[in-house]
Amino acid sequence: xxxxxxxxxxxxxxxxxxxxxxxxxxxxxxxxxxxxxxxxxxxxxxxxxxxxxxxxxxxxxxxxxxxxxxxxxxxxxxxxxxxxxxxxxxxxxxxxxxxxxxxxxxxxxxxxxxxxxxxxxxxxxxxxxxxxxxxxxxxxxxxxxxxxxxxxxxxxxxxxxxxxxxxxxxxxxxxxxxxxxxxxxxxxxxxxxxxxxxxxxxxxxxxxxxxxxxxxxxxxxxxxxxxxxxxxxxxxxxxxxxxxxxxxxxxxxxxxxxxxxxxxxxxxxxxxxxxxxxxxxxxxxxxxxxxxxxxxxxxxxxxxxxxxxxxxxxxxxxxxxxxxxxxxxxxxxxxxxxxxxxxxxxxxxxxxxxxxxxxxxxxxxxxxxxxxxxxxxxxx
Numbered sequence: 020x021x022x023x024x025x026x027x028x029x030x031x032x033x034x035x036x037x038x039x040x041x042x043x044x045x046x047x048x049x050x051x052x053x054x055x056x057x058x059x060x061x062x063x064x065x066x067x068x069x070x071x072x073x074x075x076x077x078x079x080x081x082x083x084x085x086x087x088x089x090x091x092x093x094x095x096x097x098x099x100x101x102x103x104x105x106x107x108x109x110x111x112x113x114x115x116x117x118x119x120x121x122x123x124x125x126x127x128x129x130x131x132x133x134x135x136x137x138x139x140x141x142x143x144x145x146x147x148x149x150x151x152x153x154x155x156x157x158x159x160x161x162x163x164x165x166x167x168x169x170x171x172x173x174x175x176x177x178x179x180x181x182x183x184x185x186x187x188x189x190x191x192x193x194x195x196x197x198x199x200x201x202x203x204x205x206x207x208x209x210x211x212x213x214x215x216x217x218x219x220x221x222x223x224x225x226x227x228x229x230x231x232x233x234x235x236x237x238x239x240x241x242x243x244x245x246x247x248x249x250x251x252x253x254x255x256x257x258x259x260x261x262x263x264x265x266x267x268x269x270x271x272x273x274x275x276x277x278x279x280x281x282x283x284x285x286x287x288x289x290x291x292x293x294x295x296x297x298x299x300x301x302x303x304x305x306x307x308x309x310x311x312x313x314x315x316x317x318x319x320x321x322x323x324x325x326x327x328x329x330x331x332x333x334x335x336x337x338x339x340x341x342x343x344x345x346x347x348x349x350x351x352x353x354x355x356x357x358x359x360x361x362x363x364x365x366x367x368x369x370x371x372x373x374x375x376x377x378x379x380x381x382x383x384x385x386x387x388x389x390x391x392x393x394x395x396x397x398x399x
Contacts, residue, residue: 025051025187027381028206028215030194030229032058034065034170034367035359036221037177038374041096043381044184051215052186053206055193055225058178059171062304063223064337064362065370066171067242068281071261071273072368073110073165074133077123079344083131084388085372092371093168100176103169106278108256110165113143113150114265116158121265124160136161149259152320154267167261167275170367177374194222197229199355219357219377224299224336226360233346234398235361239297240335241310244282245318245325253324254283264321272314272321282330285322287314288364297336306332337364346395347373348380357381358395 029040032054040052056062074090076082093105114120128135138146138159147159182188197218198205206213220229224237247254259276266272274285311329318325340346340361347359357380359373366373376390 022214023203023216024213025049025215027051027217027219028053028204028213029219029221030197030206031055031220031222031225032174032178032188032190033063033221033223034174034177034370035362035373035377036219037174037181038092038096038371039219039221039359039377039381040181040186040188040374041177041184042375042378044181044186046378046382047185048382050181050186051213052178052181052188053192053194054188054190057190058188059175061171061333062336064335064364065174065367067284067333067335068169068171069167069261069275069284070170070367071110071165071263071275072105072168073112073124073162074131075112075124075127075135075162076369077112077120077127078363078365079392080127080130081389081392082369083127083133085369085390088375088388089369089372090164092375096173096177096180096371099180102172102176104173104176105166105168107164107166108260109161109163111147111260111262111264112160112162113153113262114157116156118265119269120263120271121158121160124162128160128162134163136163147259149253149322149324150262150264151323157265165261168368173370194229197356199353204355217355217357217381219359219381221359221377223360223362224297224338226338226358228299230350230356230358232350233358233360233395234341235346236339237297237299238337238339239295240286240337240364241306241314242284242286242333242335243311243314243329244284244331246282246330247277248324248326259283266317266321270317272317283325285314285318287317299336304334306334310334337362339363341398345373345393347376347390347393348395350395352396
Protein backbone atom coordinates (compact mmCIF):
# COMPACT_ATOMS: atom_id res chain seq x y z
CA UNK A 20 0.00 0.00 0.00
CA UNK A 21 1.39 3.40 -1.01
CA UNK A 22 2.28 5.72 1.85
CA UNK A 23 1.49 9.28 0.87
CA UNK A 24 3.56 12.14 2.29
CA UNK A 25 0.67 14.58 1.88
CA UNK A 26 -2.68 14.98 0.23
CA UNK A 27 -1.36 17.57 -2.23
CA UNK A 28 1.65 19.70 -3.13
CA UNK A 29 2.28 22.99 -4.87
CA UNK A 30 5.45 23.15 -6.97
CA UNK A 31 6.60 26.74 -7.50
CA UNK A 32 5.74 29.41 -4.94
CA UNK A 33 5.50 32.50 -7.06
CA UNK A 34 2.32 34.58 -6.83
CA UNK A 35 -0.02 31.91 -8.20
CA UNK A 36 1.48 29.01 -6.28
CA UNK A 37 1.80 30.93 -3.01
CA UNK A 38 -1.85 31.97 -3.02
CA UNK A 39 -3.00 28.44 -3.95
CA UNK A 40 -0.95 27.10 -1.03
CA UNK A 41 -2.51 29.69 1.30
CA UNK A 42 -6.06 28.85 0.24
CA UNK A 43 -5.63 25.08 0.54
CA UNK A 44 -3.84 25.26 3.86
CA UNK A 45 -6.52 27.60 5.23
CA UNK A 46 -9.11 24.97 4.28
CA UNK A 47 -7.29 22.35 6.30
CA UNK A 48 -5.73 20.41 3.43
CA UNK A 49 -2.55 18.48 4.27
CA UNK A 50 -0.29 20.21 1.76
CA UNK A 51 3.37 20.73 0.88
CA UNK A 52 4.93 23.69 -0.91
CA UNK A 53 8.16 23.50 -2.91
CA UNK A 54 10.19 26.49 -4.12
CA UNK A 55 13.52 25.99 -5.87
CA UNK A 56 14.69 29.40 -4.67
CA UNK A 57 13.43 31.57 -1.78
CA UNK A 58 9.82 32.84 -1.81
CA UNK A 59 9.81 36.39 -3.14
CA UNK A 60 12.93 35.87 -5.28
CA UNK A 61 13.75 37.87 -8.42
CA UNK A 62 14.32 35.04 -10.92
CA UNK A 63 10.73 34.70 -12.11
CA UNK A 64 7.99 37.24 -12.83
CA UNK A 65 6.66 38.03 -9.33
CA UNK A 66 9.07 40.83 -8.52
CA UNK A 67 9.97 44.40 -9.43
CA UNK A 68 8.54 46.28 -6.44
CA UNK A 69 5.12 47.02 -7.95
CA UNK A 70 2.51 45.63 -10.33
CA UNK A 71 -0.53 47.34 -11.81
CA UNK A 72 -3.96 46.11 -10.71
CA UNK A 73 -7.08 47.00 -12.72
CA UNK A 74 -10.57 45.64 -13.05
CA UNK A 75 -10.74 46.30 -16.79
CA UNK A 76 -9.12 43.07 -17.97
CA UNK A 77 -8.68 44.17 -21.56
CA UNK A 78 -6.76 41.02 -22.55
CA UNK A 79 -9.96 38.93 -22.51
CA UNK A 80 -13.61 39.76 -21.68
CA UNK A 81 -13.84 36.92 -19.16
CA UNK A 82 -10.92 38.25 -17.13
CA UNK A 83 -13.05 40.99 -15.56
CA UNK A 84 -14.94 38.62 -13.19
CA UNK A 85 -11.58 37.11 -12.24
CA UNK A 86 -10.19 40.59 -11.55
CA UNK A 87 -13.17 41.45 -9.36
CA UNK A 88 -12.80 38.27 -7.33
CA UNK A 89 -9.04 38.81 -7.11
CA UNK A 90 -9.62 42.30 -5.71
CA UNK A 91 -11.81 40.86 -2.96
CA UNK A 92 -9.18 38.26 -2.16
CA UNK A 93 -6.33 40.79 -2.05
CA UNK A 94 -8.31 42.51 0.70
CA UNK A 95 -8.83 39.16 2.43
CA UNK A 96 -5.10 38.43 2.28
CA UNK A 97 -4.29 41.87 3.67
CA UNK A 98 -6.78 41.46 6.52
CA UNK A 99 -5.50 38.00 7.42
CA UNK A 100 -1.89 39.15 7.55
CA UNK A 101 -2.46 42.73 8.74
CA UNK A 102 -0.17 43.71 5.88
CA UNK A 103 -0.84 46.35 3.25
CA UNK A 104 -0.33 44.97 -0.25
CA UNK A 105 -2.63 47.02 -2.50
CA UNK A 106 -2.52 50.79 -2.94
CA UNK A 107 -5.62 52.17 -4.77
CA UNK A 108 -4.00 55.00 -6.69
CA UNK A 109 -6.08 54.86 -9.87
CA UNK A 110 -4.62 54.03 -13.27
CA UNK A 111 -4.33 55.59 -16.71
CA UNK A 112 -4.80 53.72 -20.01
CA UNK A 113 -3.79 55.67 -23.14
CA UNK A 114 -4.05 54.97 -26.85
CA UNK A 115 -6.36 55.03 -29.89
CA UNK A 116 -10.05 54.92 -29.00
CA UNK A 117 -10.44 51.73 -31.02
CA UNK A 118 -7.05 50.33 -30.02
CA UNK A 119 -5.98 47.53 -27.72
CA UNK A 120 -5.21 49.50 -24.54
CA UNK A 121 -7.62 52.44 -24.28
CA UNK A 122 -10.22 50.85 -26.56
CA UNK A 123 -10.03 47.51 -24.79
CA UNK A 124 -10.38 49.26 -21.44
CA UNK A 125 -13.49 51.13 -22.60
CA UNK A 126 -15.07 47.95 -23.95
CA UNK A 127 -14.44 46.08 -20.70
CA UNK A 128 -15.74 49.01 -18.65
CA UNK A 129 -18.94 49.35 -20.65
CA UNK A 130 -19.64 45.61 -20.72
CA UNK A 131 -19.10 45.13 -16.99
CA UNK A 132 -20.22 48.45 -15.55
CA UNK A 133 -16.82 49.61 -14.32
CA UNK A 134 -16.47 53.30 -13.53
CA UNK A 135 -14.01 55.09 -15.82
CA UNK A 136 -13.38 58.63 -17.01
CA UNK A 137 -12.29 59.55 -20.53
CA UNK A 138 -9.90 62.32 -21.58
CA UNK A 139 -9.33 63.72 -25.04
CA UNK A 140 -5.70 63.95 -26.08
CA UNK A 141 -5.70 67.68 -25.33
CA UNK A 142 -7.26 67.23 -21.89
CA UNK A 143 -4.88 64.38 -21.15
CA UNK A 144 -1.83 66.49 -21.97
CA UNK A 145 -3.16 69.24 -19.67
CA UNK A 146 -4.04 66.91 -16.78
CA UNK A 147 -0.87 64.80 -17.04
CA UNK A 148 1.75 67.06 -18.64
CA UNK A 149 4.57 64.51 -18.35
CA UNK A 150 2.84 62.50 -21.08
CA UNK A 151 3.85 64.41 -24.23
CA UNK A 152 3.51 63.57 -27.89
CA UNK A 153 0.03 62.08 -27.46
CA UNK A 154 -1.54 62.13 -30.96
CA UNK A 155 -4.86 63.90 -31.39
CA UNK A 156 -6.72 60.67 -32.19
CA UNK A 157 -5.62 59.05 -28.91
CA UNK A 158 -7.56 59.21 -25.65
CA UNK A 159 -6.89 58.59 -21.99
CA UNK A 160 -9.08 56.34 -19.84
CA UNK A 161 -8.84 56.82 -16.08
CA UNK A 162 -9.85 53.83 -13.95
CA UNK A 163 -10.28 54.94 -10.31
CA UNK A 164 -10.32 51.34 -9.05
CA UNK A 165 -6.83 50.62 -10.38
CA UNK A 166 -3.67 50.78 -8.31
CA UNK A 167 -0.44 49.03 -7.49
CA UNK A 168 0.38 45.78 -5.72
CA UNK A 169 3.60 44.80 -3.94
CA UNK A 170 4.62 41.49 -5.57
CA UNK A 171 7.48 40.28 -3.40
CA UNK A 172 5.67 41.20 -0.20
CA UNK A 173 2.50 39.50 -1.45
CA UNK A 174 4.29 36.22 -2.17
CA UNK A 175 6.02 36.15 1.20
CA UNK A 176 2.78 37.05 2.98
CA UNK A 177 0.79 34.25 1.34
CA UNK A 178 3.50 31.68 2.09
CA UNK A 179 3.71 32.80 5.72
CA UNK A 180 -0.07 32.53 6.17
CA UNK A 181 -0.03 29.08 4.55
CA UNK A 182 2.63 27.93 7.00
CA UNK A 183 0.64 29.27 9.94
CA UNK A 184 -2.31 27.23 8.69
CA UNK A 185 -0.24 24.05 8.59
CA UNK A 186 1.42 23.94 5.16
CA UNK A 187 4.93 22.47 5.12
CA UNK A 188 7.16 24.63 2.93
CA UNK A 189 10.48 23.56 1.44
CA UNK A 190 12.47 26.50 0.09
CA UNK A 191 15.65 26.07 -1.97
CA UNK A 192 14.30 22.68 -3.05
CA UNK A 193 14.18 21.85 -6.73
CA UNK A 194 11.67 19.35 -8.06
CA UNK A 195 13.54 17.69 -10.92
CA UNK A 196 10.58 15.78 -12.33
CA UNK A 197 6.89 15.10 -11.80
CA UNK A 198 5.91 11.45 -12.31
CA UNK A 199 2.22 10.49 -12.28
CA UNK A 200 1.68 7.01 -10.87
CA UNK A 201 -1.36 5.00 -9.89
CA UNK A 202 -3.39 7.05 -7.47
CA UNK A 203 -1.01 9.98 -7.22
CA UNK A 204 2.26 11.65 -8.19
CA UNK A 205 5.92 11.18 -7.37
CA UNK A 206 7.88 14.41 -6.98
CA UNK A 207 11.57 13.78 -7.45
CA UNK A 208 14.28 15.92 -5.88
CA UNK A 209 18.04 15.39 -5.77
CA UNK A 210 17.71 14.08 -2.22
CA UNK A 211 14.46 12.14 -2.07
CA UNK A 212 11.13 11.32 -3.71
CA UNK A 213 7.93 12.81 -2.31
CA UNK A 214 4.58 11.05 -2.76
CA UNK A 215 1.34 13.04 -2.95
CA UNK A 216 -2.13 12.31 -4.24
CA UNK A 217 -2.15 15.33 -6.54
CA UNK A 218 0.11 18.20 -7.49
CA UNK A 219 -0.41 21.81 -8.59
CA UNK A 220 2.49 22.87 -10.80
CA UNK A 221 2.94 26.64 -10.87
CA UNK A 222 6.61 26.67 -11.76
CA UNK A 223 6.61 29.61 -14.18
CA UNK A 224 9.33 29.25 -16.79
CA UNK A 225 10.04 25.71 -15.59
CA UNK A 226 6.44 24.53 -16.02
CA UNK A 227 6.92 23.12 -19.52
CA UNK A 228 9.91 21.09 -18.31
CA UNK A 229 7.96 19.50 -15.48
CA UNK A 230 4.75 18.98 -17.47
CA UNK A 231 5.73 18.43 -21.12
CA UNK A 232 3.36 19.19 -23.96
CA UNK A 233 2.31 22.70 -22.96
CA UNK A 234 3.00 25.34 -25.65
CA UNK A 235 4.98 27.73 -23.45
CA UNK A 236 7.88 30.02 -24.32
CA UNK A 237 10.04 31.72 -21.71
CA UNK A 238 11.37 35.20 -22.43
CA UNK A 239 13.45 37.73 -20.52
CA UNK A 240 11.78 41.10 -20.06
CA UNK A 241 13.81 44.04 -18.69
CA UNK A 242 12.37 46.31 -16.00
CA UNK A 243 13.92 49.75 -15.83
CA UNK A 244 13.93 52.58 -13.30
CA UNK A 245 14.77 56.21 -14.11
CA UNK A 246 15.29 59.37 -12.08
CA UNK A 247 13.99 62.84 -12.96
CA UNK A 248 16.37 65.57 -14.05
CA UNK A 249 14.69 67.94 -11.58
CA UNK A 250 13.00 66.76 -8.34
CA UNK A 251 10.00 69.02 -8.85
CA UNK A 252 7.27 66.58 -7.84
CA UNK A 253 5.81 66.13 -11.32
CA UNK A 254 6.89 62.51 -11.37
CA UNK A 255 5.30 61.47 -8.11
CA UNK A 256 2.56 58.87 -8.22
CA UNK A 257 -0.23 61.42 -7.97
CA UNK A 258 0.97 63.48 -10.94
CA UNK A 259 2.34 60.52 -12.89
CA UNK A 260 0.12 57.55 -11.95
CA UNK A 261 0.53 53.94 -12.97
CA UNK A 262 -0.21 53.68 -16.70
CA UNK A 263 -0.18 51.73 -19.95
CA UNK A 264 0.24 53.74 -23.14
CA UNK A 265 -0.16 52.33 -26.64
CA UNK A 266 2.08 54.08 -29.16
CA UNK A 267 1.31 54.54 -32.84
CA UNK A 268 3.67 51.67 -33.75
CA UNK A 269 1.62 49.38 -31.42
CA UNK A 270 4.35 49.14 -28.80
CA UNK A 271 3.12 49.69 -25.24
CA UNK A 272 4.93 52.00 -22.85
CA UNK A 273 4.09 51.33 -19.21
CA UNK A 274 5.17 52.43 -15.77
CA UNK A 275 4.46 54.42 -12.63
CA UNK A 276 5.77 57.44 -10.77
CA UNK A 277 7.94 57.75 -7.69
CA UNK A 278 6.54 56.56 -4.37
CA UNK A 279 7.73 54.89 -1.22
CA UNK A 280 11.38 55.43 -2.06
CA UNK A 281 11.02 53.82 -5.49
CA UNK A 282 12.31 55.53 -8.63
CA UNK A 283 10.18 55.98 -11.77
CA UNK A 284 9.49 52.49 -13.08
CA UNK A 285 9.16 52.16 -16.87
CA UNK A 286 9.08 49.45 -19.48
CA UNK A 287 8.39 48.99 -23.17
CA UNK A 288 6.34 46.02 -24.30
CA UNK A 289 8.20 44.66 -27.24
CA UNK A 290 7.43 43.15 -30.56
CA UNK A 291 10.36 40.75 -30.35
CA UNK A 292 12.95 43.43 -29.63
CA UNK A 293 13.58 43.46 -25.88
CA UNK A 294 11.86 40.24 -24.82
CA UNK A 295 14.15 37.47 -26.02
CA UNK A 296 13.68 33.71 -25.56
CA UNK A 297 15.57 32.43 -22.54
CA UNK A 298 16.56 29.10 -21.09
CA UNK A 299 15.13 29.31 -17.55
CA UNK A 300 18.10 27.33 -16.25
CA UNK A 301 20.51 29.95 -17.60
CA UNK A 302 21.70 31.75 -14.47
CA UNK A 303 23.01 34.75 -16.40
CA UNK A 304 20.77 37.70 -15.56
CA UNK A 305 23.34 40.33 -16.52
CA UNK A 306 22.11 43.51 -18.19
CA UNK A 307 23.38 45.12 -21.39
CA UNK A 308 22.45 48.36 -23.17
CA UNK A 309 20.23 46.30 -25.49
CA UNK A 310 17.90 45.84 -22.50
CA UNK A 311 17.14 49.53 -22.09
CA UNK A 312 18.42 51.56 -25.08
CA UNK A 313 15.19 51.23 -27.10
CA UNK A 314 13.15 52.44 -24.13
CA UNK A 315 15.57 55.27 -23.34
CA UNK A 316 15.45 56.44 -26.95
CA UNK A 317 11.65 56.60 -26.82
CA UNK A 318 11.37 58.65 -23.63
CA UNK A 319 12.50 62.16 -24.73
CA UNK A 320 9.55 62.44 -27.15
CA UNK A 321 7.00 60.67 -24.92
CA UNK A 322 8.05 61.29 -21.30
CA UNK A 323 10.67 64.05 -21.21
CA UNK A 324 12.46 65.22 -18.09
CA UNK A 325 14.26 62.01 -17.17
CA UNK A 326 17.96 61.25 -16.92
CA UNK A 327 19.39 59.68 -20.06
CA UNK A 328 20.70 56.58 -18.33
CA UNK A 329 18.52 54.36 -16.13
CA UNK A 330 19.17 54.29 -12.41
CA UNK A 331 18.62 50.53 -12.31
CA UNK A 332 17.71 47.67 -14.64
CA UNK A 333 16.46 44.21 -13.66
CA UNK A 334 15.43 41.20 -15.71
CA UNK A 335 12.02 39.60 -15.32
CA UNK A 336 11.30 36.15 -16.75
CA UNK A 337 7.89 35.75 -18.36
CA UNK A 338 6.16 32.77 -19.92
CA UNK A 339 4.07 33.15 -23.05
CA UNK A 340 1.34 31.12 -24.72
CA UNK A 341 0.36 31.26 -28.41
CA UNK A 342 -2.90 33.11 -27.73
CA UNK A 343 -1.67 35.39 -24.94
CA UNK A 344 -3.92 33.79 -22.29
CA UNK A 345 -3.05 31.71 -19.23
CA UNK A 346 -3.17 27.92 -19.00
CA UNK A 347 -5.08 26.72 -15.93
CA UNK A 348 -6.56 23.29 -15.32
CA UNK A 349 -5.96 19.56 -15.52
CA UNK A 350 -4.12 18.57 -18.75
CA UNK A 351 -6.14 15.85 -20.42
CA UNK A 352 -8.43 15.77 -17.40
CA UNK A 353 -5.73 14.04 -15.33
CA UNK A 354 -7.05 13.87 -11.72
CA UNK A 355 -3.49 13.88 -10.39
CA UNK A 356 -2.04 17.01 -12.04
CA UNK A 357 -3.13 20.65 -12.18
CA UNK A 358 -1.13 23.27 -14.06
CA UNK A 359 -1.17 27.05 -14.02
CA UNK A 360 1.18 29.12 -16.13
CA UNK A 361 1.66 31.35 -19.13
CA UNK A 362 1.38 34.65 -17.29
CA UNK A 363 2.07 36.55 -20.54
CA UNK A 364 3.19 39.56 -18.52
CA UNK A 365 -0.27 40.36 -17.08
CA UNK A 366 -0.91 37.51 -14.66
CA UNK A 367 0.16 38.91 -11.30
CA UNK A 368 -2.96 41.02 -10.48
CA UNK A 369 -5.12 37.90 -10.81
CA UNK A 370 -2.94 35.84 -8.47
CA UNK A 371 -5.38 35.61 -5.57
CA UNK A 372 -8.30 34.68 -7.82
CA UNK A 373 -6.18 32.10 -9.63
CA UNK A 374 -4.91 30.69 -6.33
CA UNK A 375 -8.50 30.23 -5.17
CA UNK A 376 -9.45 28.65 -8.51
CA UNK A 377 -6.58 26.17 -8.23
CA UNK A 378 -7.68 25.26 -4.71
CA UNK A 379 -11.25 24.75 -5.94
CA UNK A 380 -10.06 22.51 -8.78
CA UNK A 381 -7.95 20.46 -6.39
CA UNK A 382 -10.92 19.93 -4.07
CA UNK A 383 -13.49 19.40 -6.81
CA UNK A 384 -15.45 22.49 -5.83
CA UNK A 385 -17.58 24.46 -8.31
CA UNK A 386 -15.71 27.33 -9.92
CA UNK A 387 -16.50 30.75 -8.43
CA UNK A 388 -15.36 32.32 -11.70
CA UNK A 389 -15.61 30.37 -15.00
CA UNK A 390 -12.11 29.72 -16.34
CA UNK A 391 -12.87 27.15 -19.04
CA UNK A 392 -11.40 29.50 -21.65
CA UNK A 393 -8.00 28.98 -19.99
CA UNK A 394 -8.02 25.17 -20.29
CA UNK A 395 -4.57 23.72 -21.11
CA UNK A 396 -6.27 21.41 -23.61
CA UNK A 397 -7.50 24.24 -25.86
CA UNK A 398 -4.35 24.07 -27.99
CA UNK A 399 -5.03 20.49 -29.08
